[in-house]
Amino acid sequence: MQSLELKIPPLALVVLFAGLMWLLARLTPGFDYAVPWRQVLVATLSALAVLIILAGVASFRRASTTVNPLNPSSSSALVVSGIYRITRNPMYLGFLLLLAAWSLMLANLAVLLLLPVFVWYMNRFQIVPEERALTSLFGNDYTTYCARVRRWI
Template identity: 55%
Template sequence: MPVLELKIPPVILVALFALAMWLLAQLVSPLLLPVVWGWVLALSLALTGVAVALLGVLAFRRADTTVDPRVPEQTSSLVIRGIYRYSRNPMYLGFLLLLAALACYLMNAAAFALLPLFVLYMNRYQITPEECHLSAKFGADYQAYTKQVRRWL
């Protein structure tokens, strides 16, 4: 469904998934998970998620390239330093960690169930189209990078 490719800003998508997770937690209360220190885990994941995403943004800013994922054709350079040595998509990884933090905070199995859907959506409608643009623009350099660094982690 190409109509969804690169159309929804990932921040909006995160907000929509967070809202869906919260609504599910309200509707499906019998699935509460008994986890002690859930709030500590939630806070740890949230702080890690923010740090990972911000490191991705800072690396893009240092390289003077666009951080708007809806226009990958405006990318001016291939960023492979800093956090990009460990993940090709640290901003999206940070968003996933934030959603995982919310799921831990809600302590509801239904909220956790949405995490794989977020990854599937991002892979299909955001990351794959971005990778096509980057491959076309940076060719062999990008292909070599994809062989060295995993998509998420």
Template identity: 55%
Template sequence: MQELELKIPPVVLVMIFAFTMWLLAQLVPPLAWPVIWGWILAAAFTVAGIVIALSGVLAFRRANTTVDPRVPQQTSSLVIRGIYRYSRNPMYLGFLLLLTAWACYLMSLAAFALLPLFMLYMNRFQIASEERFLLQKFGEDYQAYAKQVRRWL
């Protein structure tokens, strides 16, 4: 399964999951909550997701390191400031929140069911590989950071 590691750009993966969520929502009756609640929750999760993901991108830009997770060898520094004090993967957390917003908008229990699958995929095929590289490159500094800050939140 290593052939899947770092192959699909996370943004593309989010689009694949979003499309699949939409397809499932067409097959399953919507949740029985008022539409306005779906919209309100979707808006709140969207704002949170965008803010968190962009905070991660900006922290990487300030540190002059790559944002492209498919090429971890281009990493020039270990970013542990800003949003990275709370999450080791704020960009992925932001993507998860955006998918949560989409599930709220779709008002679909089937769409919500895909959220844990997104996390499992990211943990196995994206984050685990990145963490191996960071541990190899930054050693004890990364190990200490990983002990202090959770993977997602």
């Protein structure tokens, strides 16, 4: 299964999961539910997600390091400030929140099953390989950071 490590860009994975969620919602209309204030909730959650993602990207840009998720070994700086004081993976957290907003928009209970699958995939095939690379690059500084800040939130 290592062949999937760092192979699919996380943004492409979000698009793939969004498509799967849409398809699952169409195939399981019996799981539809009503969501009061749906548009407001979706807009609020989406805005929060985008802000978290942009905060992560901005922190990387300020540190002049790569945002390329497929090549973490090219990182030139360990970013531990800004949003990275709260979560080690703000961009991925933001992607998860976007998918959660999409699930609210679809208003189908079955699609919620795909959210933990997304988290599992990201942990197994993206985050753990990134953590290996960052441990190799930054050693004790990175392991100390990991002990202090959670992977997601």
